[in-house]
Amino acid sequence: MRGLHADTGYLLYRLGLQSGRLFNNSLEEYGLRLRHYALLRYLATVEGALQRELSTRLGYDPSAIVSLVDDLQGLGLVERRPSPGDRRSRIVVLTDRGRDVLRDTDKAGRRVTDELLAPLDAADRDALHALLQRVADADQG
Known part of the structure; x- marks a missing residue:
């Protein structure tokens, strides 16, 4: 009979x-969790994103995105702005403070890795x- 560690999927899960536990511990001082970090990291690669795009790109439920963006906006790390292409839509953008925090959390992430x-x-x-x-x-794909 094969042991658990013979299963690659199980090893990846463990x-x-x-990794999630260590990463979340390193983010605590910023009031963040790994899900917040992922959203900030994605926003650092684009000029802004619609919330539905964030949901698709990150694989999170749309209701979770609303909550995450609310959290990050409350911390001054992101803001919602009118979408240039559709005034009824809002895009989420990283603030300067968000970039600074992301830079600090990147260092913590490298330590975890x-x-x-x-x-x-x-x-x-x-x-x-x-x-x-x-x-x-x-x-x-």
Whole structure:
């Protein structure tokens, strides 16, 4: 009979839990959770996004996006603005304060990654990242 650690899916699940726990702990001082960070990280790559786009891109339920954006707006990290193409719609944009916090949380994220991947050398880390990226990219298509 195979042990749990013989199952790649289970290992990914366990590491995901561990990573999420460590990441959330590192974000506590900012009043954030991993879901907030993901939204901020995405907004840093675009000039603004409709809430429905955030839901699609991040894979979160639309009602969760509303709550996350409300949280981040309350912290002054994002703001809602009228959409240039449709005055009835609002886009969510990262504020300057949001960029500063994101820069700080990126450092915390690198520390978490370093802790999780401590048993791997740089080449193994690069290989693991490339493989995980391939799987993630295939999931998007």
